[in-house]
Amino acid sequence: MVGEMTENPFFEASRLAYELPPFAEIREEHYLPAFERGMAEQLAEIEAITDTRSVPTFDNTLLALERSGELLRRVRVVFDNQACSDTTDLLDEVDAKVSPLLAAHHDAIHLDRRLFERIEALYEARADLGLDAESQRLLQRRYDDFVRSGARLGEAEQARLRELNAELAVLGTTFQQNVNAATRAAALVLDSAEELAGLSEGAIAGAAENARVLGHDGKYVLSLKNTSTQPELAQLTDRSVRERLLAASLGRAGDTNGPLAIRMAALRAERAALLGHPSHAAYVVADETAGTVEAVDGLLRRLVEPAVANARREAEELAGVAAADGVEEIAAHDWAYYSEKVRQASYQVDAAVLRPYFELERVLRDGVFFAAKLAYGLEFTERPDLTAHHPDARVFEVFEEDGTALGLFIGDFHARASKRGGAWMDSLVTQSRMTGRRPVVLNNLNIPRPAPGEPVLLTWDEVRTLFHEFGHALHGLFSDVEYPLFAGTSVPRDFVEFPSQVNEMWMVRPEVLANYARHHETGEPLPAELVERMAAAEGFGQGFRTVEYLAATLLDWAWHTVSQGQEVADAEEFEARALADVGLAVPAIPPRYRTAYFQHVFSSGYSAAYYAYIWSEVLDADTVRWFETNGRSVRESGELFRRELLARGFSRDPLESFRAMVGRAPDTAPLLARRGLA
Template sequence: MTVNPFFQASPLVYELPPFAEIREEHYLPAYERGMAEQLAEIAVITADRSLPTFENTLVALERSGELLRRVDAVFRNQSSSDTTDVLDEVEAKVSPLLAAHHDAIHLDLALFARIEALHEDRAGLGLDPESLRLLERRYTAFVRSGARLGAAEQARLRELNAELAALGTTFQQNVNAATRAAALVLDSAEELAGLSGGAIAGAAENARVLGHDGRYVLSLKNTSGQPELAQLTDRAVRERLLAASLGRGVEANGPLAIRMAGLRAERAALLGYPSHAAYVVADETAGTVEAVSSLLARLVEPAVANARREAAELARAAAADGITEIAAHDWAYYSEKVRQSSYQVDAAVLRPYFELERVLRDGVFFAANLAYGVTFTERPELTAHHRDARVFEVFEEDGTPLGLFIGDFHARASKRGGAWMDAMVAQSGLTGQRPVVLNNLNIPRPAPGEPVLMDWDEVRTLFHEFGHALHGLFSDVRYPLFSGTSVPRDFVEFPSQVNEMWMVRPEVLANHARHHATGEPLPAELVERMTAAEGFGQGFRTVEYLAATLLDWAWHTVPRGEEVADAEEFEARALAAAGIAVDAVPPRYRTTYFQHIFSSGYSAAYYAYIWSEVLDADTVQWFETNGRAVRESGELFRRELLARGFSRDPLESFRAVVGRAPETGPLLARRGLV
């Protein structure tokens, strides 16, 4: 193939990928050529007979692989946000090829010899701090990838990496298929009693799109809990909905999880670590298994006690309906009842105040302008990856162009669950590229002509993911390796969690939370009651999160050679052993649909959310109490942390902002665990 839009840099503004020209048949040839080109570029580096220098080795390595970066950024998003059978086939082919390509680079003895020589002489090279860090990080990456292993061990490592890559792709595709297949199809609107008229109309439209005309379909979200559980009055329907969610992928993905955990344990042992968790955490900000285990252990007992107190209050509310014991499918429903009776908060009453367009422009964008001075202009003439997606140009306070933001907000059958951020083009001073970043969400599409109304959690997710987008947009580093969100897993969620604070900041909330029909602002007392009600639900939220985290931890602390016979039995034992097995509170993800840890790079790192929340809660307190103006605080946070990416130690960036090491007190108070 000679005519392929990936074969040259995009001519569009900011090198926005030319989505209008990209076809499914372009991906595989572009991947193949991209990998071949990068290996040829590395061959030039290793063939150089002159002594290795920072420029002819490290900088040359940073410049290599541009075509591969272009196609991978686009395909990674496309296969997640709008997949097809053809793209699934491409992904299945490409995943093991990419794993082999990574090994071909990191197990290249000649290349490693040049990097090792520079690393040994690093004190005398006169490098600036970012360049010195590049050398140290590249050296560490090669060692952790097996560059010091013998030939036989490297051969086995290649086999392990290839199989794990293929299994991870299969796991994700199985989850996507199982999630679609498990959608709850209902025959009558009466079964949806409790949902708003708009939500029922949306379920009817969803049924029409999915080929169930005249019926109603509740498609599943990626988490165990489903938002409709809080409103559905028919207990049997609630039970069916939760059972469909919890039962996803058992037969297909249970054996895959066992196999992947075993292969990861073997790989960790090969690289000199007692477990996969030890291997992962050694390169995170946490540093050690003991540090993570200690934090989690401190949280379990108070979280479970908090959840049991909540359960007792729910049981009192359920007794009026003749229910003697709260089941998992009852929890959200009676939590909503308690919120309404104890806090006078009805989640359904909030929805009309959160219309997507207003929240985006007058909330998310407004807060970014308030804190950082940036502005957003929609560019409808620019084509994104899907007709639902919208492109915005981002400008500095003085009008200087900064980059592009793409928002793809709606759920569809071809999109995987959850919400995420991707970088289509990563910022780099070395290449002169400016950022193009993208947010994907899964907000249900309403019936035609109806406004897009969001619930409280969807609004929070929008602010959260935009925090990741700002991390990418504000990147100001020289080397691509350090750009934007290319930071440790247990740090990457920190800036996005901080951005959630703007959702309820009074001056921001007053600007975006207005009734979609009347323009009436969300009453202040309702916000206060909602905030108080959120405190009531912290027990449930903390336990469901910790259960998933400790499940991840259990799978990835299994030593090499230990046999696991059944995934569901292993899960039950692990949760019981951790003291987090609360029957009425399922893990946020069960093993068989836990994409974060089996197909999305969070293996042994799902703890990152709570670890990052320590930094987040501390930083939010700093924003509120440091005595500076919002704009001044935002500029400091941007300059010293968001802009720095991974160009220096992330905790050093935290200290540069807050002025000290992080403290856990604000997190414990927020979670009701003091």
């Protein structure tokens, strides 16, 4: 099929600003031919590297490898985002076909003995090559990557590795598509507005509009978010509706994805053993900042007992409020509802009262963008002349304080049936001095669309998500490295969440909060006393949040510390036993993700690495304290954070970047205080 299509927008570099992909020209039928030609072109480029009769040099081997695969890069970044943010049946078919081809392509390069021999020769002579620090790191990382990918294995072992990688690629794609389908199918359809009592008028109107879009005219539909707990549980007064909503969430994809999780865990364990590691977790963590299974296991287990104790104290407080409603025992579908009642009674903070102060456009421009200007001097100009991947998505050009163009930011904020759950950042064009490219980054969120003509009002958690994902975007925009391999967010999983978590601090900084938290009708600022109560209320619920997170993390850990040959008969039984073994079998607090819809670890690259959020939060909490106490201005601190850490990407050890910024090793005390675990 290669060569059959001659007119394809992927076949040459985009001529648009910043090499923004030409979305207006891209059609679904362009993807597969572009993938096929892109893989063929890169293999030809690799063949040219290995066929040379010259002695291996940094330029003819490492730089040639870095420059290879341009067409494949162009189509892959666009397709990966499209398949997640606006998929179709045809794109799902392409995804299913291409996933194993890409796995085989990766193996064809990383198991190429002639290529590895050239890299190994350079590695062994590295002290005499006269390379600068970033070039030395490129050689080290490429060498390590090939070894970790199986370059040293014998022929039989490499053949088996190829089989494992191909099957895992297929299973991962199938897992995600099953979750997407199950999440759509499990949406809760309600007959009357009375069943939605407790939700705001705007939320009820949004549920009616959602029903219309999904073909349930005259009814109301609550579509599921990707996590176990659904945001509506905090407001719905009808206990039976809350129970049905949570049951729909917890029951997603069990029949289809339970067996897939068992199979994937077994294949990953076998692959790890083949590569010389006792478990998949050991294989993954060896290339993370944590370094060892023991380091991760130690941190997680130290947190369990105080987190559960904290949650029990919260449960006692909830039980006192629930008793007035005749509820004798707090169930999982009650927790969010009575937590909200406690916040209203103890802190006079009502989520429904807060939402009118968080209108999307104001939060974006006067909150997220304002904070970026405050800390880094950035300016944002919307570019309606540039077309993004979906009509909902908006393109902004980003400028430095002196007017120098920095890159493009694309915001795709709304939920739709064709978008997977959650929120994430993508890089469509990666910064590199070698290629001369500047960054194009993208944020995807899943904010429900209101009824026509109504404002987009955010929950407090959605405000947090907007700031969080923009932290990832800044990491990509500020990248200042030579080689694409090191750019932006191309850092270890247990470090990549750190910059985004730090960016959350701006949402509550007084000068930022006062700038964006204004009533969408009156323009009145969020009352100062309400801000104070919000700050106090932030501490309540840390027990629940920490337990649900740790449960998901240790569930991921249990699946990926399975050793080769260890048999798992039933996914739900394995899950229950894993949580009980670590003291997290808390019926009223389900894991943030259950196995069957845990896309992070079975289809999105976080396998044995969901611990990354709490590991990164150690650095995050310490950095927030550093911003507040280092004696510098916000602008000076922001510039140092950008220069020493965000701009560096993976061009040096991330913890070295942290020490260069803060002047010392990380301290866990701020995290423990924040989580109420000190």
